[in-house]
Amino acid sequence: xxxxxxxxxxxxxxxxxxxxAGLGLVGASVLAACGASxxxxxxxxxxxxxxxxxxxxxxxxxxxASSAETLDPASSLSAYEYLGALYSKLVRGAPDGSVLPDxxxxxxxxxxxxxxxxxxxxxxxxxxxxxxxxxxxxHTVARxxxxxxxxxxxxxxxxxxxxxGISAPDAVTVVFELKAPNAEFPSLLTAYQCYVxxxxxxxxxxxxxxxxxxxxxxxxxxxxxNPDHFAGRPVLAAIxxxxxxxxxxxxxxxxxxxxxxxxxxNLDFVTARVINxxxxxxxxxxxxxxxxxxxxxxxxAPFTDPLVRRAMKLAYDQDSVFKLAIQGAGSxxxxxxxxxxxxxxxxxxxxxxxDRARALLKQAGHDGLQLDVYTSSYDPIFTPMAVAFxxxxxxxxxxxxxxxASSDSYFSQIWMHQPLCATYWYTGRPVxxxxxxxxxxxxxxxxxxxxDPAFDAMLDAARREMDAGRRRTLYQDAQRYLVDxxxxxxxxFADRLVGLSREVVNYAEHGFEFDYLNIGLVRRSS
Amino acid sequence: xxxxxLKRLGSAVLTVALSSxxxxxxxxxxxxxxxxxxxxxxxxxxxxxxxxxxxHLNQPAWTRYLSWIGSALHGDLGTxxxxxxxxxxxxxxxxRNTLLIAVVTVVVAITSSLVLGVxxxxxxDRWPDxxxxxxxxxxxxxxxxxxxxxLVLIFSVTVPILPAVVLDGPNASVAELLPAIWxxxxxxxxxxxxxxxxxxxxxxxxxxxxEFVTTATLKGLTRWRVVTRHxxxxxxxxxxxxxxxxxxxxxxxVVVVESVFNxxxxxKLMLESVYDRDLPMLQAIALVSxxxxxxxxxxxxxxxxxxxxxxxxGRRTATR
Numbered sequence: 001x002x003x004x005x006x007x008x009x010x011x012x013x014x015x016x017x018x019x020x021a022g023l024g025l026v027g028a029s030v031l032a033a034c035g036a037s038x039x040x041x042x043x044x045x046x047x048x049x050x051x052x053x054x055x056x057x058x059x060x061x062x063x064x065a066s067s068a069e070t071l072d073p074a075s076s077l078s079a080y081e082y083l084g085a086l087y088s089k090l091v092r093g094a095p096d097g098s099v100l101p102d103x104x105x106x107x108x109x110x111x112x113x114x115x116x117x118x119x120x121x122x123x124x125x126x127x128x129x130x131x132x133x134x135x136x137x138x139h140t141v142a143r144x145x146x147x148x149x150x151x152x153x154x155x156x157x158x159x160x161x162x163x164x165g166i167s168a169p170d171a172v173t174v175v176f177e178l179k180a181p182n183a184e185f186p187s188l189l190t191a192y193q194c195y196v197x198x199x200x201x202x203x204x205x206x207x208x209x210x211x212x213x214x215x216x217x218x219x220x221x222x223x224x225x226n227p228d229h230f231a232g233r234p235v236l237a238a239i240x241x242x243x244x245x246x247x248x249x250x251x252x253x254x255x256x257x258x259x260x261x262x263x264x265x266n267l268d269f270v271t272a273r274v275i276n277x278x279x280x281x282x283x284x285x286x287x288x289x290x291x292x293x294x295x296x297x298x299x300x301a302p303f304t305d306p307l308v309r310r311a312m313k314l315a316y317d318q319d320s321v322f323k324l325a326i327q328g329a330g331s332x333x334x335x336x337x338x339x340x341x342x343x344x345x346x347x348x349x350x351x352x353x354x355d356r357a358r359a360l361l362k363q364a365g366h367d368g369l370q371l372d373v374y375t376s377s378y379d380p381i382f383t384p385m386a387v388a389f390x391x392x393x394x395x396x397x398x399x400x401x402x403x404x405a406s407s408d409s410y411f412s413q414i415w416m417h418q419p420l421c422a423t424y425w426y427t428g429r430p431v432x433x434x435x436x437x438x439x440x441x442x443x444x445x446x447x448x449x450x451x452d453p454a455f456d457a458m459l460d461a462a463r464r465e466m467d468a469g470r471r472r473t474l475y476q477d478a479q480r481y482l483v484d485x486x487x488x489x490x491x492x493f494a495d496r497l498v499g500l501s502r503e504v505v506n507y508a509e510h511g512f513e514f515d516y517l518n519i520g521l522v523r524r525s526s
Numbered sequence: 527x528x529x530x531x532l533k534r535l536g537s538a539v540l541t542v543a544l545s546s547x548x549x550x551x552x553x554x555x556x557x558x559x560x561x562x563x564x565x566x567x568x569x570x571x572x573x574x575x576x577x578x579x580x581x582h583l584n585q586p587a588w589t590r591y592l593s594w595i596g597s598a599l600h601g602d603l604g605t606x607x608x609x610x611x612x613x614x615x616x617x618x619x620x621x622r623n624t625l626l627i628a629v630v631t632v633v634v635a636i637t638s639s640l641v642l643g644v645x646x647x648x649x650x651d652r653w654p655d656x657x658x659x660x661x662x663x664x665x666x667x668x669x670x671x672x673x674x675x676x677l678v679l680i681f682s683v684t685v686p687i688l689p690a691v692v693l694d695g696p697n698a699s700v701a702e703l704l705p706a707i708w709x710x711x712x713x714x715x716x717x718x719x720x721x722x723x724x725x726x727x728x729x730x731x732x733x734x735x736x737e738f739v740t741t742a743t744l745k746g747l748t749r750w751r752v753v754t755r756h757x758x759x760x761x762x763x764x765x766x767x768x769x770x771x772x773x774x775x776x777x778x779x780v781v782v783v784e785s786v787f788n789x790x791x792x793x794k795l796m797l798e799s800v801y802d803r804d805l806p807m808l809q810a811i812a813l814v815s816x817x818x819x820x821x822x823x824x825x826x827x828x829x830x831x832x833x834x835x836x837x838x839x840g841r842r843t844a845t846r
Contacts (some may be wrong), residue, residue, distance in 0.1 A: 105834065219695030219697075245785070246788060248786055253693070412559070
């Protein structure tokens with residue numbers, strides 16, 4: 001998976017929205033006729049839980065990252081769905097953004113937050129039988145820092161850490177000596193590029209709950225249960241992966257019972273309803289998994305003017321965008337990129353005020369502002385979001401012209417090039433990484449090109465603060481500052497609508513964490 | 527006659543050459559810097575510069591075209607930018623898979639549509655004609671992806687007897703692909719047959735109204751003999767070109783249908799290559815498709831000549 005929002009396959013070969021909707025309607029009517037029930041069942045809010053049968057083979061359909069995808073977790077072209085099954089990380093992320101132990105049992109830092117010491121589990125072996133030691137952790141992180149690996153996580157870690165700063169005093173201890181204090185350092189190791197690989201074993205050999213049996217780039221692959229996994233044996237006997245680029249084809253495979261789960265697929269509402277209406281498959285949600293936004297490029301007219309940016313945020317009606325674009329399946333965004341549910345989230349919200357927006361525009365000399373807002377079929381939510389947004393800012397006298405750009409070059413030609421466009425990211429970044437990677441002046445993912453020394457100083461202060469309570473306050477101040485000043489418009493966070501078989505139980509996924517240990521199948525006797 | 531064949535061959539070669547030119551420059555015109563598109567958003571500027579160098583993107587397009595077409599003439603279609611493997615091998619594999627569908631579709635669809643078209647033409651304005659004409663109009667109007675989805679809903683979801691998608695990669699064996707080719711072939715067959723039925727019907731009606739058919743009937747020949755010996759060869763003539771174009775369309779890869787069925791054929795490969803900006807792959811696919819179109823048309827023309835005495839002898843009378 002690329003580090004983007006873009007699950008490359010996920011949207012890479014997306015059907016045209018209209019086309020998908022048309023197919024969905026055909027399907028809906030056929031299925032409605034079969035089910036003989038007129039009312040459409042609401043989409044389930046939670047995934048089925050229960051006691052799974054021991055064993056079983058889960059079949060996952062996934063969009064391939066590229067025909068050159070690899071099992072190397074550090075790579076930008078990693079085959080994402082295999083990683084969590086094959087490997088483990090030092091630490092895992094919890095839904096509220098806190099950090100949980102995995103290969104590391106515990107960690108602590110010196111009072112300044114510069115020298116971090118991780119203590120590792122002693123009972124872990126790689127799939128090829130080699131014991132897991134601190135040398136493997138040193139190797140894994142040093143690889144990410146090596147420019148030759150071109151890992152997306154290098155940009156996050158290299159400003160904090162040099163390869164020479166990593167040491168292993170003994171087999172179960174790793175010490176990271178940072179270049180500057182960072183109280184949030186452990187959270188940066190929860191990224192999915194940080195799965196631990198071994199220096200002496202080939203790529204594909206990890207410490208995870210499943211062992212690799214076969215893998216073909218953009219083809220099929222299979223992993224089998226690792227009975228010696230340190231956290232216990234997984235429920236499933238094996239997982240089979242199939243690459244299906246087209247979203248409609250993935251949905252068809254699920255409906256036909258050829259696969260059990262659609263990975264990295266945010267189904268559009270029509271397809272989700274068709275799947276939910278079928279007897280074989282249903283819908284689960286990954287809550288607030290997708291962060292939708294309309295970044296205003298702060299280096300392009302008219303958004304160079306902070307008054308115009310503020311006016312845009314005051315002008316639109318986020319409740320109506322939320323309802324129209326995602327039918328309320330998620331949470332409103334309040335123009336704050338930190339997802340609700342994160343422990344440091346603030347409920348700060350600037351109420352809508354189209355009259356004030358109009359006045360601000362007049363003051364800025366942009367009375368009767370006319371602009372293009374770009375969208376594409378890359379994601380099914382982009383166009384409804386852009387249209388609903390354009391519709392609601394009209395009240396403030398802003399005329400937005402919705403333009404659809406080609407989806408294959410959307411993220412190289414439109415995003416970060418046009419003053420206003422639709423975009424999305426996967427949520428799941430730790431808050432320090434999120435704010436620094438996307439909002440710090442000059443960072444590579446800074447999609448609004450917003451650069452504000454005062455904000456950067458707030459991030460630095462938060463990083464230096466070792467007291468969790470005070471750090472939380474600092475991050476909340478930073479969020480309020482973002483809402484008031486940045487170029488980022490965040491109308492909403494959407495639940496990802498995941499298609500899965502009715503036989504799947506205990507599906508749990510949040511951010512970049514997937515529970516491969518407990519997911520299982522219940523054979524239905526029908 | 528030989529002059530005609532030679533002329534036709536010459537124009538075929540010229541068409542392929544011109545299309546190679548068109549293909550090359552059209553691919554160059556795809557939006558987005560190739561190096562950036564290939565390397566993705568995480569690429570460092572040094573990596574982009576290195577790739578530009580490696581692709582000779584800093585050289586003028588003409589130089590690049592000449593060196594590309596030069597190697598292509600020697601059978602070297604280059605290496606894929608994405609996988610780093612030879613383009614020709616991968617292309618061959620996908621072409622084989624597409625041919626598998628194409629052969630089934632062509633055999634079934636052409637046979638049945640010719641029969642239906644002739645039946646409709648012979649029963650003009652009576653009930654068999656009405657039914658067949660209506661069905662073919664529907665087949666023509668409904669886009670193939672809707673036909674595909676309906677087929678999936680019927681034969682994979684409601685009555686699960688055929689797989690909805692192909693789960694195997696391009697290197698699957700023919701035996702592994704065999705169960706999966708029927709639905710795509712049926713979806714394509716419906717669309718393709720509709721055109722051929724209409725065409726065959728019209729020309730059968732035309733021919734049946736012509737004087738030589740009347741003469742043959744007046745001579746006292748049976749209706750069966752009139753139709754098979756006299757009417758059909760002439761009636762098939764205009765249909766040949768429609769068939770040729772359809773075959774070329776099939777073999778060139780059918781993007782939408784292959785994509786809906788996740789079928790590892792040429793069309794799906796083309797779509798992926800566009801998204802990955804795999805230029806050598808894309809150029810090779812386009813060139814092969816162009817060649818297929820030309821060959822199919824050539825075949826249709828030569829077949830038409832074989833069927834049509836006027837074409838066969840026309841050249842001779844003109845030179846006399």
